[in-house]
Every structure is written in C-alpha cells, then in structure tokens.
Amino acid sequence: MIKDRWVFDDAYPTDILHRNEELNSLSRLLKPATAGGRAGDVLIHGPSGVGKTATARWMLRDLRRRAAVSSALIECSGQTANGIIHEAIEKYPKGTVVQRNQPRDELVATLETIVDEPFIIVLDEADVIPDLDILEDLLSVDLVSVIAITHEDNEWLNRVDRDIRPRFRGESQIEYQKYHVPELIDILEPRVEHGLMGQPADSYQLEWIADETGGVARWAIKTVLAAAELADERHHEYFHERDVTDAFDRAKAKIRKANLRSLPVPHLRLYELVREIGPASGDEMSEAYETHKEAIFAGRNKNPVGWRQACNYLSKMEDYDLITMPGKTNAKVYEVVDEELEAPVKFGPRETVELD
Template sequence: MITDRSVFRDDWLPDVQHREAEMTVLTDALTPVLDGDRAEDVLLHGPQGVGKTVLTRAALDRLNRQQPTPSAHVHCLGASTAGIIRSILQELPGSDPARTTPQEELIATLQQRVTEPTVVVLDEGDDLPETDIVDVLRRVPDISWIAICHDEIDWLSRVNESTRHGLTDRSLQLDKFTTSELTDILEARQRVGLEGGVISRGQLRTLADGAAGVARRGIFALRAAAELATERGHTTIEDVDVEDSFDRARRQLREQALESLPLHHHILYEIIRRKGEVRTATINSRYDAISAVAYDGYDQTPISKRERRTKLQKLVDYDLLACEGTGPAREYWACDPSISSPLDLQVPVP
C-alpha cells in the first residue's frame, strides 16, 4: 500500500503549500545573495511540527536554483559553540577539523574558509542563547544565519541587545495549519507515497483534524493508517485504520523525538519516567545525587538548574513529558512511561 516511504520522512522536500506569505519573507531575506551580498538574519519560530525546517530547506532550494550558494544546516540542540562551528565547517568545502581543535582556531578557520555569501541554518536553536555562536558568526562578514526555535519571546529574552535589534524585521512566525490546509498537505503526500485510491478525502480530513494543525503529526498518522491497513489485510484504508492510527503515530513521534535529543534530556527524562509524578525540587535533588554515575563514560558534564529547566521544557514541547504547576512545586510525568531512553543510562531509582 505504501509505495514510497521517503514521502513520510522529515527530510522529504515537498512543494510548500499554504505558506506563501512566509516563503516570501524568507526568500526576501535571502535575495541579497543574488547580488553577491550577505543575506539577512532570520529568527524562524513556531510550534513543533508545523514545517519550520521544511520551509527553510525549500527557500534555500529556491535560492540555489537561481544562484548556487554555500550553506550549512546544523542541528544545535545541546551543542556547544565549538561543536556548532565544527559542524558548519564539516558541511562547507575543505577538510574537517579535528575534535580537539580549540574554539579560537575553529573560528579562524571559518573566517578563512568563508569568502562568499554563505547561509547557516541553526536548527533546533532553543539552546543557542546559552552559547555565543551568534556573536561568533557575526565575526564572519559573509555568513548570515536562520535560527529555528519554538518560542520567540523566550529566545529573544536570552540573547544580547544587538541580536534582538538586528531581528526587528526578520522574526518570522509559523502557526499551525487549519484542518483544510493540512488535508491538502496530506493529499499531496498520499498521491506520491501511497497506491492510488486507497484513502478518501474525508479520511484525510479526519487525520488532519486529529492532528490539530501539526503537519508532522498528520503525516505520521497517515503512514500509520496505511501500515495498519496492510497489517490487517485491507485493500484500502478503512475508517478503523484511521481511528487507530493516532495512537501508533503518537508513539512513533515520541520515540523519534527522544532518540533525537542529547544526553542531558535523556537523563532528566529517565529520572521522571522511572519515578512517576515528581516535582521540580525533587528532580533537581535526584539529578544532583545521580549525576556522577549517569554521566560516567560520556564527554558531557552535569548542567545547571537553569539549563535543566530549558531541557525539561523541550521534553514537554516534544510531548514526552506533561506538567502542571509552577516553580519548585511544578510536577512532571512521562506521557508514555513505556517509552524508555535508547541510551544505556545508569539512572538508579531510590
């Protein structure tokens, strides 16, 4: 029933639908490159799964069809300044730097290597304010950046004034899709990825409605419905397959999200998952108690309470944790305790 599984992956690049105004803002920011000038910086923000990365990739693809342009797409979640620079250099022409290369040497190499307008995409950039990467990139005259994050207000509140001022006109928000818009997106995917005639427009609308405007959720549900129909021996996707697709898609999304996160998130997640409902104060005391064991064998080191709050919010954004309350009394719990970290962690439960 599924004829092209790549259609359901995050790295598949579709024709962008229902983002015409946002695409115009982004392509306008990139237009100076066509005249040999540096593009404008952009902060692209919005909820998880609404197509921020897809829109960015589509805009760069459009730019490259007019003028081939060096670019680097870096996943920044949990990365240090040096780690981000190293990743940028790995995507640009030239030899890859050694892992032991000092940060200042990495910066010097970046300055020497970038001699024409270059666009750096800082994906999953919610942690960027904890680094000085934006200031570093400004030391390279030809580099512009597109930072992708969830919460604009939080992100801007944690960066310096010059960065905030520079983004006054280039802060771009992506909202959730309407049910009708998401139905169109799913219809386009199924035309490429599924056998013809196996799902109706009405069923696609049911999937879109259940996805609540989140494209990734709808796309995963569409794939799950096709998988269930195949497993059940159905020749077309039936309503029961659509109904049951959401639970499977939700689990697949959570598993993928957890797998994509850095070590710090896994440790915090496992503390909560194994403990059950737990308050922030208890999470912090538990983290401090087990951190020496949990980080043993890894390059990373324990993080501060402020950084933990950011990581916990990311776990909530990824639908891995739920929470209620505020401050030290805020309680967290795993949305699906049966989903465990794929890492081999030593996180003992008292």
C-alpha cells in the same frame, strides 16, 4: 499499499503549501545574499511539525539555484559548539579538513578563511544548543548569517547575548502557526498520491485525520503512513475506519520515539530521571537533579548546568510531547507521557536515590 515510504519523511522535497507569507518574509530577509552580500539573520519559531524546517530547506534550495549562495542546515540536537562549527566548515563547498576537537578559536579562524561568498547557516532545533555564545563566533565571520529555528522565541532570546539579540528581533522573526483543516488536506493529498498505491483513503478520512491532528502537519502525515501500515498488516485493502482510529496513537508514538532519540545524552539522562521518579513536584525534581547532575553530564566534557538551564531542557522535552509539566514554578508536576518509552542511554537514578 505503501509505494514509497520516503514520501512521508520530514526531509521529502515537496512544494510548500499555505506558507506564502512566511516564504515572502524569509525571501526578503535573505535577499541581500543574491547580490553577493550578507543575508539577514532570522529567528523562525513555532510548534513542532508545522513546516519551519521544510520552509527553510525549500528557500535555501531556491536561493542556490538563483545565485552564488552557500548554505548548511545543521541539526543541533546532540551537538557541542565545536561540533556545530566543525559541521559548518565541512558543509561549506570550499571547506577543508579539520578536526572536531580543535580549539574553538582555530575552528572559527578556519571558517573565516574559507568563506568567500554568502553563507547561510541554519541552526535547526536551536533551543538545545547548550552554549549560545556560538552565535557570536559564527556572526563574527563577514559573510555568514544565521537562521535559528526554535519552538519558543522569548525563552531562546533570553539566552542570547544582549549585543546579538537585536539581530533576531522585530522583522527578523517569523512565527509559524498550526495549519487549518483544509490546508492540511491539501498537504496530505499529494503524499497519498505519490506514496500509496491506488485510492486507499477517501476525502472523509483525510478530513478526519486533518481535524484530529490539530493543525500539526507532521502528525497528520505520519498518521496517513500509520493507517497504511495497519491496512497492510490487517487486510491489504483501502483504509478501514479501525485503521484510521488506531493510526493516531501509532503515529504519535513513533514521532515521540524519534524525538527522544534526537536529543543529546544529558537530555536523555534527564528524561530518564523524570521517568523514574515522576510524577514529581518541582521541589522533588530540583532535589533529584542536584543529586544526579554530575552523572547526567558525565563524559560530556562539560560542567553540569544549573537547575534553571535544566528547566529549559525539560521545556524542550515538553515541546516534543515527551513529558508533561503543568503548573507554575515549584507547583509544576513532572511526568513522562509514555512510561514504556525508554531513552537509549544507560542511566539508573534509582540506584543512588529514592524519593519519598
């Protein structure tokens, strides 16, 4: 039944549907680059799975076809500041060979030397960048501009240097909302046509999937794939009702696992801390973090962050549907969504601490 699994991948190149306003805003901000100037900086924000990265990727392809504009899309999860600059240098068409462990000022100097045309750097999942001073480094290069893709705007901006914040405020922000059901159906139909054989799903089933997934395109697309997998496993026919019913949780679990594996090691260890001791109150989590923070950041060439920054890490995991943390401040209760989902990292908090 599955003809081409790639069709259901996040990076699959496809037309961007129902994002005209967002595309127009992005095009306006990047337009100076088509005349050889520096593009505007952009903050794209909104929930997971609603087309933020896909839109940026599509726009950059379009710009490269029309003008001498270079770009680099950098996945920031697991990256250090040095790693991000190093990848930007490597992805620049006239890049050069540099060592990742070179001093940061040397990497910035190299970037400054080689960039001789508009260079747009997309920082995907910019919420998890541990040191946002990197923005000052990147923006110090004349023709470099930055598109930051985040879940939350204010939370991210509060971590940005005051002198740089104005670059990402006002008309430089583009907010993405969840899709409506008819819009999601329009997105699903070509995926079904190009990715599956025959006519495995009827219009009612696609409407059901679009409605149940709450406007999140990634979940809807992965649910179609999961339903096809289940149909292949069970009867090699069109989607049965049971296939669709079971596909929602199957797709969500796969997305959750992929999200977890994309996170940096300190996030993974912090997730394991929550998995081991949760449900835990804010006070319990804070106390446990203080006990384990050296181990959480061990081997990362970075000093442990304070509890406030650790809370930002936890918020990121909540955005990824990995943990729940309802309540306010110390009244929060921290717990993982799926106790069976284990992070791909060795970390045993129970070995050194037991909470009452």
